[in-house]
Amino acid sequence: MSDDLNDGFDLNVLREMFKAEAYELVAELESALLALDQSPQDKDLIGRVFRALHTIKGSGGACGFEDISNFAHEVEAVYDAIRNDQLAVTKEIINATLAARDQITALFNRHYNLGDAQDDATEQVAVQLRRFLPAGYVGKSKKPKPAPPVVVVPEVRMQATYRIRFRPAHNIFQLGTDPGRVLEELRGLGSCKIVAQLNEIPGLDGLEAEQCYVYWDIILTTDRGLDAIKDVFIFVEDVSEVKIEQFDVDALLSGGEEAQRLGDILVERGDLRPEDIKGLNVGQKKIGEVLVEKGLVQHDQVETALTEQQHVRELRRERQKTEEMSSIRVASPKLDKLVDLVGELVTVQARLSQASLIANDGTFISIAEEVERLTAELRDNTMSIRMLPIGTIFNKFKRVARDLSQNLGKAVELVMEGTETELDKTVIEKLHDPLVHLIRNCIDHGIEMPGDRVAAGKPRHGTIHLSAVHSGAHVLITISDDGGGMNTDSIRKKALEKELITPEDSLSEKELFSLVLLPGFSTASQVTDVSGRGVGMDVVKQAIDALRGTIDIESTRGAGTTITLSLPLTLAIIDGFLTKIGGGYFVFPLSLVDECVELKASEERSASGRTLLPVRGELVPYILLRDRFAVEGARPPIEQVVIVKVDALRVGFVVDHIVGGHQTVIKSLGKMYKGVEGLSGATILGDGSVALILDVPKLVQGVEREETGIA
Amino acid sequence: MAVTETMTTQYLTFKLSDEVYALDIGKVREVLDFTTVTKVPRTPDFMRGVINLRGSVVPVVDLRLKFGLTMTEKTVNTCVIITEVTVDDDTTILGALADSVQEVIELDAASISAPPRIGTKLRTEFIKGMGKRDDRFIIILDVDRVFSADELALVQAGETAASAS
Numbered sequence: 109m110s111d112d113l114n115d116g117f118d119l120n121v122l123r124e125m126f127k128a129e130a131y132e133l134v135a136e137l138e139s140a141l142l143a144l145d146q147s148p149q150d151k152d153l154i155g156r157v158f159r160a161l162h163t164i165k166g167s168g169g170a171c172g173f174e175d176i177s178n179f180a181h182e183v184e185a186v187y188d189a190i191r192n193d194q195l196a197v198t199k200e201i202i203n204a205t206l207a208a209r210d211q212i213t214a215l216f217n218r219h220y221n222l223g224d225a226q227d228d229a230t231e232q233v234a235v236q237l238r239r240f241l242p243a244g245y246v247g248k249s250k251k252p253k254p255a256p257p258v259v260v261v262p263e264v265r266m267q268a269t270y271r272i273r274f275r276p277a278h279n280i281f282q283l284g285t286d287p288g289r290v291l292e293e294l295r296g297l298g299s300c301k302i303v304a305q306l307n308e309i310p311g312l313d314g315l316e317a318e319q320c321y322v323y324w325d326i327i328l329t330t331d332r333g334l335d336a337i338k339d340v341f342i343f344v345e346d347v348s349e350v351k352i353e354q355f356d357v358d359a360l361l362s363g364g365e366e367a368q369r370l371g372d373i374l375v376e377r378g379d380l381r382p383e384d385i386k387g388l389n390v391g392q393k394k395i396g397e398v399l400v401e402k403g404l405v406q407h408d409q410v411e412t413a414l415t416e417q418q419h420v421r422e423l424r425r426e427r428q429k430t431e432e433m434s435s436i437r438v439a440s441p442k443l444d445k446l447v448d449l450v451g452e453l454v455t456v457q458a459r460l461s462q463a464s465l466i467a468n469d470g471t472f473i474s475i476a477e478e479v480e481r482l483t484a485e486l487r488d489n490t491m492s493i494r495m496l497p498i499g500t501i502f503n504k505f506k507r508v509a510r511d512l513s514q515n516l517g518k519a520v521e522l523v524m525e526g527t528e529t530e531l532d533k534t535v536i537e538k539l540h541d542p543l544v545h546l547i548r549n550c551i552d553h554g555i556e557m558p559g560d561r562v563a564a565g566k567p568r569h570g571t572i573h574l575s576a577v578h579s580g581a582h583v584l585i586t587i588s589d590d591g592g593g594m595n596t597d598s599i600r601k602k603a604l605e606k607e608l609i610t611p612e613d614s615l616s617e618k619e620l621f622s623l624v625l626l627p628g629f630s631t632a633s634q635v636t637d638v639s640g641r642g643v644g645m646d647v648v649k650q651a652i653d654a655l656r657g658t659i660d661i662e663s664t665r666g667a668g669t670t671i672t673l674s675l676p677l678t679l680a681i682i683d684g685f686l687t688k689i690g691g692g693y694f695v696f697p698l699s700l701v702d703e704c705v706e707l708k709a710s711e712e713r714s715a716s717g718r719t720l721l722p723v724r725g726e727l728v729p730y731i732l733l734r735d736r737f738a739v740e741g742a743r744p745p746i747e748q749v750v751i752v753k754v755d756a757l758r759v760g761f762v763v764d765h766i767v768g769g770h771q772t773v774i775k776s777l778g779k780m781y782k783g784v785e786g787l788s789g790a791t792i793l794g795d796g797s798v799a800l801i802l803d804v805p806k807l808v809q810g811v812e813r814e815e816t817g818i819a
Numbered sequence: 820m821a822v823t824e825t826m827t828t829q830y831l832t833f834k835l836s837d838e839v840y841a842l843d844i845g846k847v848r849e850v851l852d853f854t855t856v857t858k859v860p861r862t863p864d865f866m867r868g869v870i871n872l873r874g875s876v877v878p879v880v881d882l883r884l885k886f887g888l889t890m891t892e893k894t895v896n897t898c899v900i901i902t903e904v905t906v907d908d909d910t911t912i913l914g915a916l917a918d919s920v921q922e923v924i925e926l927d928a929a930s931i932s933a934p935p936r937i938g939t940k941l942r943t944e945f946i947k948g949m950g951k952r953d954d955r956f957i958i959i960l961d962v963d964r965v966f967s968a969d970e971l972a973l974v975q976a977g978e979t980a981a982s983a984s
Contacts, residue, residue: 451874452873452874455874456874692857692858693857736860736861737860737861738860738861739860775875775876776876777859777869777876777878778876778877778878778911778912778913779906779907779909779911780866780878780880780906780911780913780966781859781862781866781869781878784859784861784862785861786860786861787859787860789876790857790869790876792871792874792876796871797855797857797871798857798868798869798870798871798876799857800857800859800860
């Protein structure tokens with residue numbers, strides 16, 4: 109490495125601090141590049157790419173990562189040329205820059221001991237990029253100066269708000285000037301509101317069509333300064349009355365809660381005398397109406413004042429928004445600890461509530477209830493801290509989709525919706541791989557080649573919709589393509605081949621689709637470089653199962669496939685359904701529970717050993733949990749069957765009693781019980797005893813396996 | 820060598836049946852009265868289940884069953900020794916059932932001899948050494964080995980055995 113550390117300690121601290129930012133910068137670079145790919149002319153985007161590179165160069169240099177700094181400088185040179193219109197953005201340049209981005213990531217990884225980077229690969233990319241530069245191009249300075257450790261921030265100028273009254277001379281049109289253009293220019297300066305004042309337009313008899321009777325009141329917020337505004341009026345100054353007045357919007361913004369009152373604005377603008385407003389009996393009417401009625405002000409002036417009021421309100425809202433968005437970075441273990449503690453608090457609170465009910469003391473009960481409310485609020489708030497918008501991973505898929513469709517020669521557009529939907533951080537992290545796989549599947553197997561699509565009467569471009577939406581305590585993530593859809597015949601054939609089904613089995617379309625999720629199932633006739641790289645749909649299924657989610661597949665031949673993932677908002681606390689067998693408590697995830705029915709001993713006996721229960725004409729197989737878990741004791745005469753839904757299959761679980769809904773704080777069973785089948789964790793009940801959380805899909809799978817094994 | 824000879828270590832002694840065992844005190848977190856244990860289904864008998872330790876779920880192992888004795892009966896003296904076990908470089912918390920907890924003693928390295936090859940009914944690898952005190956032998960357990968990854972595999976093997984029956 110190129111860095112000899114004399115004052116190694118400080119540099120290391122700096123590097124650690126820079127770490128998270130470094131990866132954010134790389135991500136920002138990527139998203140800017142992908143956006144630029146869509147609209148190569150956009151100056152702002154070019155600026156974004158340039159700034160990201162520049163910051164990587166500067167901060168990288170400050171941390172002593174000279175290789176990164178030098179390399180970023182090379183890339184930056186290309187965008188410098190683009191910025192100066194010496195070079196146009198092409199697909200090739202973007203491809204090369206994306207490769208450069210990957211190389212920068214690799215270099216960062218190497219510095220943070222997270223991976224390795226190939227220096228010759230870096231050099232290759234650099235050479236490739238240099239080729240784009242115009243022959244005589246001279247960069248700013250060949251050798252980058254080690255930038256100061258302060259990150260380069262685009263200069264922020266102070267915003268100011270101005271009241272402008274623009275009253276052109278009546279004969280302004282004859283002088284060849286268009287006031288409309290002046291107003292247009294003002295709009296370009298910043299957030300601007302224009303109110304036309306029509307009160308000086310004479311009646312029809314006195315009207316001359318070529319005269320301008322209108323004047324304008326303008327409220328403008330800009331960071332360009334007074335001179336810029338004066339420049340706009342430079343050609344009309346002589347023939348117009350222009351009044352520019354800055355007003356102290358800051359005081360208003362930071363001041364009271366409410367926007368300034370209308371009357372005050374009118375007085376401040378000089379449209380109204382202060383003494384007029386005194387003693388004014390407003391009553392029920394709006395002050396503006398009253399003033400106009402009394403002839404104290406013109407209707408248009410009220411309009412202006414109202415606009416100004418609204419403008420200030422908008423400014424205030426905008427400012428609040430930026431203030432709200434300010435955030436702090438917290439190490440995630442601290443957050444995990446907090447979630448743990450809140451989980452424990454929820455448990456203790458349940459005990460407190462129970463104790464208060466037993467004690468039957470009014471004061472005690474009301475305190476317990478208050479604690480319950482506070483705990484619930486605290487829990488929701490704590491959980492929300494861990495929530496991240498799902499857009500953070502969605503954005504990464506743009507790159508995946510772009511690279512892959514180029515490789516395969518397909519035209520694919522990735523459309524994303526609901527990127528602001530929030531999900532637990534852990535869930536989001538674990539979602540990345542399955543989603544990448546699903547998107548790859550869509551592009552590789554779903555979307556057809558452009559030629560075939562046109563022949564089938566579809567647009568050349570395939571579209572993949574990626575959307576996320578909240579639905580109760582779950583988030584639904586949908587990946588849908590308008591490709592070829594799934595071929596039920598070939599799925600059936602394949603399943604027969606693999607002996608997953610027998611020829612006699614009649615399966616619904618849905619059941620056929622869910623076969624794809626079984627291990628060792630892949631219908632792609634040839635294993636491509638893309639999918640089939642070890643991660644099959646069964647791995648996707650496993651990952652989603654681990655998150656306590658479900659997968660639903662719908663497909664129409666020729667029209668496309670839709671895969672819906674339903675995921676819990678959080679992993680730490682679930683809505684549970686508490687049941688009892690013998691002396692032990694068991695929790696079902698409430699989201700899986702369909703209904704409960706009774707099972708009388710007499711009914712079962714008459715069923716002569718088979719474990720099927722008629723529920724409204726439908727036969728539902730059931731599992732005796734007491735037998736399966738070898739719980740000691742006799743079965744009660746009337747048992748309860750909890751019917752759950754697992755992958756479109758309804759299965760009953762026989763338990764002794766149903767206790768009811770339970771806020772379940774999930775605790776791990778620990779390493780010693782890792783791999784215990786049919787249980788996903790434990791939770792602590794109000795009385796301090798431990799209840800076990802059932803892993804329903806695994807239980808069903810286990811029984812299925814055993815029964816088919818015996819048969 | 821001279822250093823190790825003078826080094827003493829504290830041990831917590833406890834009884835299983837009539838035999839006295841000892842654990843390195845550094846491995847012991849606390850000792851609890853025997854409370855209700857929730858059995859985890861489809862696991863071997865020596866895994867007695869889980870208990871609630873101030874909000875954490877902690878597994879409890881019946882050492883008597885583990886060492887080939889009969890199941891621990893609940894008496895006034897029965898205790899759960901909460902230990903910190905290192906399994907595969909991970910520290911986990913685990914409870915061990917003991918008929919009674921005796922005392923904390925100090926033993927210097929000189930009074931600890933190598934475990935005998937035969938004669939203890941215990942697998943030799945579970946034993947760190949044999950301590951001697953007042954003419955009585957104390958079996959010093961290597962708690963990490965007792966609950967090592969191999970033993971963990973036994974939990975899973977036991978599970979499949981249970982499901983086959």
